[in-house]
Amino acid sequence: MNCARYYGAAMTIVHGLTADVPQGRCLCILGRNGVGKTTLVKILSGHLACRGGEISLDGRAVTELSADRRRRLGLSYAMQERPVFDRLSVRDNLLLMLPPNSLGLYRAYFGAFPILERRLSQVAGTLSGGERKLLSFARAMAEDGTVTILDEPSEGVQAENIEKMKAFIRARKRDGGCLVVVEQNLQLAEAIGDAFIVMDQGRAVLQGEAGEIRRESLLRHLEP
Helix, strand or coil: CEEEEEECCCEEEEEEEECCCCCCCEEEEECCCCCCHHHHHHHHHCCCCCCEEECEECCEECCCCCHHHHHHCCEEEECCCCCCCCCCEHHHHHHCCCCCCCHHHHHHHHHHCHHHHHCCCCEHHHCCHHHHHHHHHHHHHHCCCCEEEEECCCCCCCHHHHHHHHHHHHHHHHCCCEEEEECCCHHHHHHHCCEEEEEECCEEEEEEEHHHCCHHHHHHHHCC
16 A cells, blocks of 8 residues: 545645555554544545555555445455444344345354344444444454454453454464554554554654564554
8 A cells, every 4th residue: 555645735634655464464553543543544445535646455456446346355344433333233234235144154253252142133323332343343354355454443342352353363364364453452453463554643653564663662652
């Protein structure tokens, strides 16, 4: 990816960023609140237009494609804000754009997060914030896309369920999947990340392989 986003004629929200996410790897995007992380992944997923640069998926340029077309090409996206369709049931959220007999895709996720199976008939908007995150995570991961983008997946989630998220992400990497994860939980990021981009004011202020970046350097850019 190599992209920028502009809001208005004079203000640049995300400045030029360049990164590759090969098969079997996870790129973690870190930074304080309001530095452009969510804007960046909205650009990558097609929910915001890229005003400069290029985005490619499996070697194919997708910069001009809609979010729906990118999804059909194998890009899955779990949003930070409004991660589920509040007025639909848990079941309908999971089966959106899938055949009605497709709940078997979620067998492993029901095993890890049994509350989702128990609440299939419940309106998703009545779930707790952490439960909505689990629902969004399961839906995006079960799509088994070429690239999975997760925006703050651990926000509001209990520690035991974060550990299960780690296991699913590691398994996806072993299977050759690519992940882009925005995360403020540094412990989780260090457990799953193969490379990091730390953002500030829309720019990458620190970028590199996980083994090359010292924890102290990450903390220096993340502390208030």
